Amino acid sequence: MIPLLNYLVLSGIFASGFVLFRTPFEFYVNYLFMLLFIGAYFYRCHKIQVSKFFLIFLAIFSGVSLLNVFWGNIVLFSFVKQFGGFVLNGVVYYLLLKINDGDIEKLFYVYLRLAILVAVIGLFQEVSYLIGFTYGYDFSYFIPKFNGGGVSAGLLRVTSILPEPSHFGGAIAPALFISIHSLIKGDAGFIGRKSALAVLSAAVLSFSLVTYVAIVTAVVLILANYRQFRRMLIPLSVVGVFSYLSYQYVPEIRVRVDDTFATMSGRVVLTESNLSTFAFISNASVAMESFKANPIFGSGIGSHPVSYDKYIPGIVDSADGPAALSKDDAGSLFFRLMSETGLLGISLFLYYIARFYVSRKQDSTLWLISNSMICLFVVNLIRLGNFFYCGFIFFIWGYYFTRKVYDARDKSGGGQPVAI
Numbered sequence: 001m002i003p004l005l006n007y008l009v010l011s012g013i014f015a016s017g018f019v020l021f022r023t024p025f026e027f028y029v030n031y032l033f034m035l036l037f038i039g040a041y042f043y044r045c046h047k048i049q050v051s052k053f054f055l056i057f058l059a060i061f062s063g064v065s066l067l068n069v070f071w072g073n074i075v076l077f078s079f080v081k082q083f084g085g086f087v088l089n090g091v092v093y094y095l096l097l098k099i100n101d102g103d104i105e106k107l108f109y110v111y112l113r114l115a116i117l118v119a120v121i122g123l124f125q126e127v128s129y130l131i132g133f134t135y136g137y138d139f140s141y142f143i144p145k146f147n148g149g150g151v152s153a154g155l156l157r158v159t160s161i162l163p164e165p166s167h168f169g170g171a172i173a174p175a176l177f178i179s180i181h182s183l184i185k186g187d188a189g190f191i192g193r194k195s196a197l198a199v200l201s202a203a204v205l206s207f208s209l210v211t212y213v214a215i216v217t218a219v220v221l222i223l224a225n226y227r228q229f230r231r232m233l234i235p236l237s238v239v240g241v242f243s244y245l246s247y248q249y250v251p252e253i254r255v256r257v258d259d260t261f262a263t264m265s266g267r268v269v270l271t272e273s274n275l276s277t278f279a280f281i282s283n284a285s286v287a288m289e290s291f292k293a294n295p296i297f298g299s300g301i302g303s304h305p306v307s308y309d310k311y312i313p314g315i316v317d318s319a320d321g322p323a324a325l326s327k328d329d330a331g332s333l334f335f336r337l338m339s340e341t342g343l344l345g346i347s348l349f350l351y352y353i354a355r356f357y358v359s360r361k362q363d364s365t366l367w368l369i370s371n372s373m374i375c376l377f378v379v380n381l382i383r384l385g386n387f388f389y390c391g392f393i394f395f396i397w398g399y400y401f402t403r404k405v406y407d408a409r410d411k412s413g414g415g416q417p418v419a420i
Contacts, residue, residue: 002099005040006110008033009096013111013391014118014171017143017163025081034092041095049098053400054090058083061301061341068300078302082387086301089393096394097401104401108174108369109190111391115175116195122160122168122202129156152207152252160202168202169211170379170390174372175199176211177218181368184222189368209253210383212246215239217378221371225360270316279325280332283308283385285315287335291342298342304330304385307339329385333377336385352396353377356403366406373399 012030020027042048062083068074100106128136129151137156140146149157149165162168169176179196182189191199203211219239246253259277263270270281283304290299290307299307308327330336337345358370373395380392387393 065300119202165208177372287339
């Protein structure tokens, strides 16, 4: 029963395109998976346990958010949606680890198998486009929120079953790190080289800037952990050449990079930039204004849409600019933390990453899991601001428990389960 539940819950990482209904809020199919899991867990264990660590976190940010509801910085329903999302995701992923005795390695294997399958679907999607098989690459007929990625350099931008290329990149970012490590070092390390090549190929074919950032991040983390920079000059050079060619020959990437720098330097008006640049800079500007108004605690969880409506008229003429792009999630976890949680949220998140990090020097296996999740955090900080897309909360818990497993092994000399 437990293996089935593992696959059921973790498949939700790749299910952000599957929404069952959209009013009064979007109910994703992975929410149904989570509710089924809670029912099965209660049937098996006859109780529901919650982490004290999680309750403290929830109490702090809920208290700040409720004050902001009172002050008019948040619409109450927006806070309730976010609160409910944190409770559901936080409890389910904690219980998933608990029912597996804290065995993050086993759950990570499940995630990798699913990620490989999703990558293969992405490659099938590309082949279908090349041979003109519409139903093999346009999944809008069965995925409600499927947007597709369009075409770049004569090739389809791979999304697999995810709504868009950036979501695909976010969901497979940890698997991408493992794949690159396998290909560079010739060491299977969770994943075989054929599977690694499939994941990397699908990632490259997404033509997503943030996915390419994940690739660079993975190489940098591998370099840092092995401390063998001379031996790694070849893969580092490959990354450099790859980055240059991506900029030169992928129009979507070149336009976004050029427009972003041109807009930031004042050479191009924001409303004349591409949609991605507009979304990025407009939300960054709104987040900064919100941060200035509430620098310590932010405006509260779920407040960015209110801040957007409040500050965007002073940033850009709404009649000239696109309407509210990425308004709900700020288009970036960093911007959202800045806007909604202030210095407290940003500091706690950075402290969390540093406090629970596991290096290769500390553990020859767990470091792969820990560093792979760093790749996902980087992708979210840059591009994905939704707290619940791509299994973000699972990886938050996974990162924490990876460190806990290491600490337990270090104290016992290895082999002991982690206490949760």
